[in-house]
Amino acid sequence: MAALTARHFLAASYPHLPKGLALSNEQNITPAQIAEHGLTTDEYKTILTVMGREPNLTELGIFSVMWSEHCSYKSSKFWLKTLPTEAPWVICGPGENAGVVDIGEGKAAIFKMESHNHPSFIEPYQGAATGVGGILRDVFTMGARPIANMNALRFGAPEDAKTRHLVSGVVAGVGGYGNCVGVPTVGGEVNFDPAYNGNILVNAMTVGLADADKIFYSAAAGIGNPVVYVGSKTGRDGIHGATMASTEFDDTTEDKRPTVQVGDPFTEKLLIEACLELMATDTIVAIQDMGAAGLTCSSVEMADKGGVGLDLDIDKVPQREDGMTPYEVMLSESQERMLIVLRPGTEAQAEAIFDKWQLDFAVVGKVSDTGRFTGRLGGEVVFDIPVRPLVEESPEYERPWVEAEAPAPLGSVTAPMGHMEALQALLGGADLSSRRWVWEQYDHTVMADTVRKPGGDAAIVRIHGSDRGLAIATDCTPRYCKAEPHVGGAQAVVEVWRNITAVGARPLAVTDCLNFGNPERPEIMGEFVGCIKGIGEACRALDFPIVSGNVSLYNETDGQAILPTPAIGGIGILDVLEAHADLALRREGDAFILIGATVGHLGQSIYLRQLLGRAEGPAPAVDLAVERRNGDFVRSLISTGRIDTCHDISDGGLLVAAAEMAMAGDIGLTLTGIDDAGFWFGEDQARYLLALPESEAAAVLSQAEDAGVPAQTIGITGGEALTLNDGTPISLSELRQKHEAWLPNYMQNA
Amino acid sequence: MKASVIVFPGSNCDRDVQVALAAAIGGRTDNNDCVDMVWHGDSEMAKTDLIVLPGGFSYGDYLRSGAMSARSPIMREVVARAEQGVAVLGICNGFQVLTEAGLLPGALLPNAGLKFVCRDVQVRVENSQTPFTNAYEAGQTLRIPVAHHDGQYFVEADELSAMQERDQIAFRYCQDEKTGDSSRRANPNGSVDDIAGVFNKRKTVLGLMPHPERAADAIHGGTDGQALLSSLVSALA
Amino acid sequence: MKARVHVSFKSGVLDPQGKAIGLTLGNLGFDGVGEVRQGKLIELELTETDTATAQKSVEAMCEKLLANTVIENYTIELDDN
Amino acid sequence: MKARVHVSFKSGVLDPQGKAIGLTLGNLGFDGVGEVRQGKLIELELTETDTATAQKSVEAMCEKLLANTVIENYTIELDDN
Numbered sequence A: 001m002a003a004l005t006a007r008h009f010l011a012a013s014y015p016h017l018p019k020g021l022a023l024s025n026e027q028n029i030t031p032a033q034i035a036e037h038g039l040t041t042d043e044y045k046t047i048l049t050v051m052g053r054e055p056n057l058t059e060l061g062i063f064s065v066m067w068s069e070h071c072s073y074k075s076s077k078f079w080l081k082t083l084p085t086e087a088p089w090v091i092c093g094p095g096e097n098a099g100v101v102d103i104g105e106g107k108a109a110i111f112k113m114e115s116h117n118h119p120s121f122i123e124p125y126q127g128a129a130t131g132v133g134g135i136l137r138d139v140f141t142m143g144a145r146p147i148a149n150m151n152a153l154r155f156g157a158p159e160d161a162k163t164r165h166l167v168s169g170v171v172a173g174v175g176g177y178g179n180c181v182g183v184p185t186v187g188g189e190v191n192f193d194p195a196y197n198g199n200i201l202v203n204a205m206t207v208g209l210a211d212a213d214k215i216f217y218s219a220a221a222g223i224g225n226p227v228v229y230v231g232s233k234t235g236r237d238g239i240h241g242a243t244m245a246s247t248e249f250d251d252t253t254e255d256k257r258p259t260v261q262v263g264d265p266f267t268e269k270l271l272i273e274a275c276l277e278l279m280a281t282d283t284i285v286a287i288q289d290m291g292a293a294g295l296t297c298s299s300v301e302m303a304d305k306g307g308v309g310l311d312l313d314i315d316k317v318p319q320r321e322d323g324m325t326p327y328e329v330m331l332s333e334s335q336e337r338m339l340i341v342l343r344p345g346t347e348a349q350a351e352a353i354f355d356k357w358q359l360d361f362a363v364v365g366k367v368s369d370t371g372r373f374t375g376r377l378g379g380e381v382v383f384d385i386p387v388r389p390l391v392e393e394s395p396e397y398e399r400p401w402v403e404a405e406a407p408a409p410l411g412s413v414t415a416p417m418g419h420m421e422a423l424q425a426l427l428g429g430a431d432l433s434s435r436r437w438v439w440e441q442y443d444h445t446v447m448a449d450t451v452r453k454p455g456g457d458a459a460i461v462r463i464h465g466s467d468r469g470l471a472i473a474t475d476c477t478p479r480y481c482k483a484e485p486h487v488g489g490a491q492a493v494v495e496v497w498r499n500i501t502a503v504g505a506r507p508l509a510v511t512d513c514l515n516f517g518n519p520e521r522p523e524i525m526g527e528f529v530g531c532i533k534g535i536g537e538a539c540r541a542l543d544f545p546i547v548s549g550n551v552s553l554y555n556e557t558d559g560q561a562i563l564p565t566p567a568i569g570g571i572g573i574l575d576v577l578e579a580h581a582d583l584a585l586r587r588e589g590d591a592f593i594l595i596g597a598t599v600g601h602l603g604q605s606i607y608l609r610q611l612l613g614r615a616e617g618p619a620p621a622v623d624l625a626v627e628r629r630n631g632d633f634v635r636s637l638i639s640t641g642r643i644d645t646c647h648d649i650s651d652g653g654l655l656v657a658a659a660e661m662a663m664a665g666d667i668g669l670t671l672t673g674i675d676d677a678g679f680w681f682g683e684d685q686a687r688y689l690l691a692l693p694e695s696e697a698a699a700v701l702s703q704a705e706d707a708g709v710p711a712q713t714i715g716i717t718g719g720e721a722l723t724l725n726d727g728t729p730i731s732l733s734e735l736r737q738k739h740e741a742w743l744p745n746y747m748q749n750a
Numbered sequence B: 001m002k003a004s005v006i007v008f009p010g011s012n013c014d015r016d017v018q019v020a021l022a023a024a025i026g027g028r029t030d031n032n033d034c035v036d037m038v039w040h041g042d043s044e045m046a047k048t049d050l051i052v053l054p055g056g057f058s059y060g061d062y063l064r065s066g067a068m069s070a071r072s073p074i075m076r077e078v079v080a081r082a083e084q085g086v087a088v089l090g091i092c093n094g095f096q097v098l099t100e101a102g103l104l105p106g107a108l109l110p111n112a113g114l115k116f117v118c119r120d121v122q123v124r125v126e127n128s129q130t131p132f133t134n135a136y137e138a139g140q141t142l143r144i145p146v147a148h149h150d151g152q153y154f155v156e157a158d159e160l161s162a163m164q165e166r167d168q169i170a171f172r173y174c175q176d177e178k179t180g181d182s183s184r185r186a187n188p189n190g191s192v193d194d195i196a197g198v199f200n201k202r203k204t205v206l207g208l209m210p211h212p213e214r215a216a217d218a219i220h221g222g223t224d225g226q227a228l229l230s231s232l233v234s235a236l237a
Numbered sequence C, D: 001m002k003a004r005v006h007v008s009f010k011s012g013v014l015d016p017q018g019k020a021i022g023l024t025l026g027n028l029g030f031d032g033v034g035e036v037r038q039g040k041l042i043e044l045e046l047t048e049t050d051t052a053t054a055q056k057s058v059e060a061m062c063e064k065l066l067a068n069t070v071i072e073n074y075t076i077e078l079d080d081n
């Protein structure tokens, strides 16, 4: 049966469409092709209106990637607009390749987080590696030298047959790329949960450093200016399902069209150096990396932002393979490529730099005044699309959503074992064991500016050549987000803020990576909306604006969605590098002080989940005013040099946090408190642990009282063991052995 | 004193070592007059007292670590200067390049654990009678970070004993006395004879896997690597 | 019996190692070198003596471990003397 | 003409990659696997048409770059169709 063409299909509603095709495609677009490009009938109708005629296949491909969820944010845009994005120190918020904040002394920090979930599930090493490569490009494209990487990883249950292989590949891939490029990976997260069995999450963040008055943007300008392509050649990589629409389908197709890209960190390193060298000259009008949807997305975004047109000469695009079609060239996601608009007459100067670094350089087009995005092959026009509508007519959906049901209150909890036993089980389990096995595979000391390496609250890197530092953290507690999206969204933000505060830094701004299931399901959309609202409120209350981010939807396999996972990455500034705190206990005989109120909230805690197998109850309440008050108090103690030892309390509660401090400093602790699991393992928010010389404890306690901050002494440091309420001590070496053993043992058979 | 740092495509510790050298030679991290950055494609080099091959992933560590850099135009000049007795220091990838270029014996293979390893290690100074190590005591232990994937030093057995006789072993990995953490192997990569660094016969060329420039400033949490650079300054200035 | 398994990137996949080797050969003055690809050659000693069984078993090893069929191809050669 | 260069560790050199593969194959339930070695196979496209000249030139590439003769052996195969 001959397929109905889209033209027939739509003839009734668009009788006025011009007949025939002006462009090279002989074939009419079929409904099957429309569907294979992930476009709905309505979206296709809009395309017909925008074009005023039927598109050819290349044009259809261009529309499909530009209007994909990934590039158009069609399900999330409406809600993203509600996020706070401004503050006096924000130089550039969402909308560019990355966010930019002023960090003083003429410097700016440029940062963003991005997901590479799907590719990492298919090919963990290359998926993760190219994820790191992509986010690095987003940052150096704006003129920054990348100075730190972070990675937030979520895997399925440890028991799942695939998990070990995925952990091994992803970690090797993150390291393989970042280590080679020479950017330290200074922190991140690793979670395990069965909800990620079929959809792991690989979120990578990069922070870069630039001169505040030398930021590069992506808006093309200057009619007639040359458009230049640099980096690696274009191959047939990553032309996703969309290629299925192509007609030349044969036995070799599988072989020719890998859906996973292979990263080349060596070329990326050269590209960073070459771009930064070019940026030091006065030649660049606009610059943009080629990420998702490659040449298409970068060209269209540059043209749209500049309100201009762009003419591309497809023949000039450096190609790795013979016989690539315009469709393939335009949709390829080959890595390590950039697009640059140069000032006229500077081509030779720019080319010399890329030659020196042995990278491809080609003038592939020019800026035009037509407002159209046009491609030519052998002089013949192969696509011709008006830029504005391609961007502005992109679909936007206010998808239906339902609010998540409030969780039932947590019933009674009977402690299954003694507190010290529980502590050992938790520290030696999948959720809370040491992640050293992961971060020792990452070069975290290259660049020689790492002040606090992974393993603490926030990482600290020195701002090169100065006595100031940046604190960086990523966080999210998906089980809270699942139980109560609104609270969970806010909690992710406050935990980042708290981690930055706990080292003494002043929190400045955040980036997000919003990972959710299928937004066409109202309950998933409800999770999304709830989390966004929580994030927005927290950011507002803490003056912690969102300056960049990324949305990853459809993380779902066979109707099984991931836990809602709005990963948050934040940065803060240390005005005096020396005045920072670390979690490791430093002295014997220090007073050990708990800041913040302890209610003993066990709902959705690790204690409940791991030891009792219960995912129940509400998430711990987040009181933004209290967070701010307690955090500001702690920070002032650190920045005035009164304390140097501090740790925030999060997953696992007070006793876990205390044990981490003792293990890190190799100094024991004697603790006194209520004999109740809620006290030791509850996950109440807005809390910190401090250690300071006994002689100064009274002053700090009274200062806390003046500030209205709950504070109490709960122990004293010293010895080589951890002791609780006069119980049997556990030696730190035994604790450390358990804490360090889980992950290496688990990974042994990888 | 003048030092020259060779920049290969993919070097990524060139700036780090430049900063540490500037501090050691000129007393200020931003005093770059005493450190020349030399491009791998150049075939000539100004007069210099010390040549440093920095860490990194030159040519992505593709094929073999250091293999492609060892064939760079500048390496002919480095070999010539080394023959004249100019001091040459190779750190991590630089060590790999020096073995590939034949300036040091042996080869560096992928770590026995097949994983990249980044952590502090403890190394023992085996020979303090050299321009690189005169500020240390023999037997002194240092805490310095390593960060490499291909750090397993290999050399044939007879060559190894000849090297031992000639005092060519510069540093050996040893157990960390402080934390006494016996669960961790002192030797992070399976190097033969626990070797972390070696000299040429004349002790004018040193290659080592640990990164002294990452233990050269108080913010690094230790400064045990700094003395390697100050040894050179006192020997060569 | 001996098996030799050659694992290489599929033809469309970028081979960064091959690319860098090609570049360096050029820099070293070797002319007339076109595309360079780098693959792995894995040699296995097998106790199996039947060729057909060995072939099957090595294929299974390739699918399960030796090759990543998302981006790599493999070929198997058996040598039974 | 095509050249295939097989680079492998000399017999005295430990091959951790090969060892790890052997171990993992065992864990996966593949019995009867003895020694496993992993080497590199580098494939080069050459414009040269004379076999003897090509052989010489590839040998030079091996000595100069492709193999490190301190630890590795190499063999060359030329294929001129």
Ligand SMILES: Nc1ncnc2c1ncn2[C@@H]1O[C@H](COP(=O)(O)OP(=O)(O)O)[C@@H](O)[C@H]1O
Pocket: A070, A071, A080, A083, A093, A094, A095, A096, A097, A098, A099, A112, A114, A138, A291, A292, A512, A513, A514, A546, A547, A548, A549, A550, A551
């Ligand atoms: N969840 C979000 N919150 C805030 N900004 C976002 C979010 N998601 C995306 N953005 C912003 O939208 C823009 C487009 O994002 P994206 O397509 O991921 O960037 P790129 O094309 O550089 O990969 C970026 O400026 C990004 O910072």
Ligand SMILES: [Mg+2]
Pocket: A097, A137, A138, A289, A291
């Ligand atoms: Mg971008």
